[in-house]
Amino acid sequence: MQVVVTGGAGFIGSHLVRTVLADRHPSLAGAEVVVLDAFTYAGRIENLAPVRDSPRLRIEHADIRDPARVREVLTGADLVLHLAAETHVDRSIAGAADFVTTNVVGTQVLLQAALDLGVGRFVHVSTDEVYGSIDDGSWPETDPLLPNSPYAAAKAGSDLLARSYHRTHGLDVVLTRCSNNYGPYQFPEKVIPRFVSNLLDGRPVPLYGDGANVRDWLHVDDHCRGIVLAAAKGRAGEIYNIGGGTELSNIDLTFRLLAEVGAGEDMIERVADRKGHDRRYSVDWSKIRDELGYTPQVPFDEGLAATVAWYRDNRDWWEAVRR
Structure with missing residues (x-):
């Protein structure tokens, strides 16, 4: 089996590549892996160093917005795991153009190539941010999309395109929507690696607003297992939320990080809140649990301690x- 992982040099994509090549996913045992990555700032060849010499790995430096290159790379693919995206909300607020062209146009280019080439299955990896913000309860997959940031809006657009290629053309598409990921190799613009690296250097951590914004935390290893389950057993045309089961406010998360590195509350720097900052995200992941047997396996306290240790050691x- 040949598996193409778009964004395979990024945080989540590289973890997926490393675990597939380590044969940690029985449904993909022995698979050949093709990484398609534009190697922008967050896609780094260093993320693939542990598996760089694997005879089952091929790395293609390509932009998903380039139809000719995408067609070349997808030729012969049995499965596409599509993770390539611009993902940082703050960057999307400062400038949305790359988010629209990469996340929307790039996804359409990939879908069309997959359709034309007869790719067996296309898994589109998305985010809980497409749902917007929720005060109480959790979003099921049937809730409407109400994105609030340019990033989330671009991802919502890509979700709709992916679904349309299944409904219109019969392409075997499965969508996943995950909660906030954490773990090793995450680019230090995201909250956990940014806060950890700051604290390890004795620098304060910038906490948005009152710190009461709530997120559900999902270890990258659990997320990748969910993606592979969706690829192996998900129903075509369906959406599966992937959650971590640990909801924390940003201030609670901050205090946990301070404790992990032995820093005090004086290291918190209050900063103006982000524009359009969603108050709470929470996905209902009972569907993937009941249909595919997914449950998160990495306890948050253990996962967070291991993540902090990784940044300390690397x-x-x-x-x-x-920056």
């Missing part, structure tokens, strides 16, 4: 890219 990795 200073060279994040010092090279931190």
